[in-house]
Amino acid sequence: MKTKILSLTFGLICGMSVFGQELKTENTIHDLIQQHTNTIYDNLIKMRRDFHRFPELSGEEKRTSEKIAEYLRSLGLEVRANIGGHGVVGILNGGKPGKRIAWRSDIDALETDFPDSVDFKSQTPGVRHICGHDIHTTIGLGIANVLSHHKDKLEGVVYFIFQPAEESFEGAKSMIDDGLFDIISPDEIYGLHIAPMPSGSVVVNPELVYAYKSIIEISLKNTSDLDSIVHYTKNLVSGFQNVQPDSKFWDSRNLVDTHVGIYNPNTIYKDYLTVNNNFNVEQSENQVKLSTVIMSSDKKHLDSIPQLIKEAISNSRYSDKLISVNYSKEFPSVINDPNLTNETIQIITKLYGEQSIIPIHGVIPNSNDDFAYFQHQVPGVYYFLGGSNYEANMISMPHTPDFVVDETCIKTGVTYFSSMIVERLDKQ
Template structure:
């Protein structure tokens, strides 16, 4: 049974997670992490390929039965720069580096799924590819793996991943289509005759004119994503149909020009093409019309977009195996965060899940990239058993 096997290896997975947490490695430096994952997979008898890109690893597990699908599971590897407070006894030993996003948990879950499936390989059809991806925090690793021939070596027909976040521990949440808002970094170039104070005032005007929220909602207050009345699991969530921006533009002078830079977050893809013309129009109607040089996006990362059919099938499998409350439907889009898993989804239909790691009774809040980020490690158990079951059914199903 998947649940009993998960229980058997749980303590081992917690130990691995804590070791990775205490020894974090930044994007591009995941050498020790790679070796731990490699040795773990080899001990399971899983074929390992470390030649695709940098410190990436691909584990290949072939089922013992004929037929079946080819499916990939992705886990990200890197840590964050930072020295946020961390209350755990296994805190980072590396100054200025910490697992403040939960990738150590993702790795433990990925290895757990690999072990559960490896023990059942003779009962499985198809092939599972375990993609351990470096450099997610810099939004480079997935694209680099693809550019270096990942999908010429493996050929999955579907791909899955997860991210631990500040939902109740063990709660799985997912939706078809966009999981995050579209993030853009915008730059306005003006003649340097515009003073810094004038540029700041113009930025505030653009901010107030361009921003869009529902009924005075505050979707920038991301700490409310798990709130029962306004959070992502409520159909009336505040985290849908918005365009929000960083509160203030970064204003500076360079090359005898005045620059205004900021990030913005839009939930509606069809509106993205209207943003630059709208900003241009605001400036043209201001007293700075003759000072405008250019408006452009200087960063346009793709966002995670879940395949509709696969998402509905995954929800059905999880509910069948673990009950209706095991997985909740997401009704919004998270601002600020994103994931380069989006690049894999451009090549292969896929589903990306949120997994709750918070526990209010224990004072644990799994708000990523925030001070005192912590995770209730029970979510490792939920992640391993839930997604092992999902992959098994997808491999062996019709």
């Protein structure tokens, strides 16, 4: 594919004679990226299936990380391993000085007893890649292969971060705590997650991606009337939920429904606050502690809840029992940099067509990604890459028993994001 915005053109010039005139066509870097991706595609599929056959849980990604390090070394990258557990970083120095860009892939798998439907089944009982991190890892390695093939022309440095323990929400923080940003110093960071949209589509939201999530903790004085105060407090906290029990909101398949899902500006996935009604109740001699998870699409709304609970208890017949109400834990959320989102969308749509990126609306509930920790330190964008093939009944909804991915999305991921990184490096 050729476009006008291509900033780098390479020397592959072929002469064509048409009606006696010599015409010249140039293969741009982006043509070469597509060609090279096609060349390595079969090998990438083999590699993905190998990761799928040998999945490893959060914190146990020894084999996976060794395979990653070995592959990156074979491409000539400088490799640092065992960062924050089984984290691996590959450093690709371009031929000229310039910007520094990081690409993150998560590498761990999940516990599940649901049978694997593919031919290349997981060989580890009870463990399987049902969140697509085998695809993420393969795309990260594919981009490393493509860009290393053209490293002499790159202006700057590309860091490939392979992060363990995403599912436990610990790996990103462990890598940072273990000095990741002393080893690398990216100006921008990018990453993706497989999603149930059609294979090859890229979906992105220019701001908050996942709902804010906090754990509320309410401490009360112990009382002989324990059942009654626990019942009252659970009802009180649950009453702040503003999503009806019979709402389509609760069925995650509706996320991609064209009427109520995230493609629609009037999506039901906005302006919500949910309370998990599975409270944890801890009783000691002097006090009882209730805690549960509250999620919201709106940080201010979420932050207002402890005070509202405090006021309600203070005005109830249990007022003398109140000790404290606060969030005992607040999780960071994935928040995309609006400028980088818009600029990178423009790069991809100009190169690969308007249909290549689908904007989304609202905020996705009940999910998160510890990519958020990286974004706290470095501006970046987290994309969704469609992995479904509806005709073939392949639906890539992460964490569902039938999760399966149309592998053609690997080609799209490697091509689009290799091109995007090249263009970002070129933009000083």
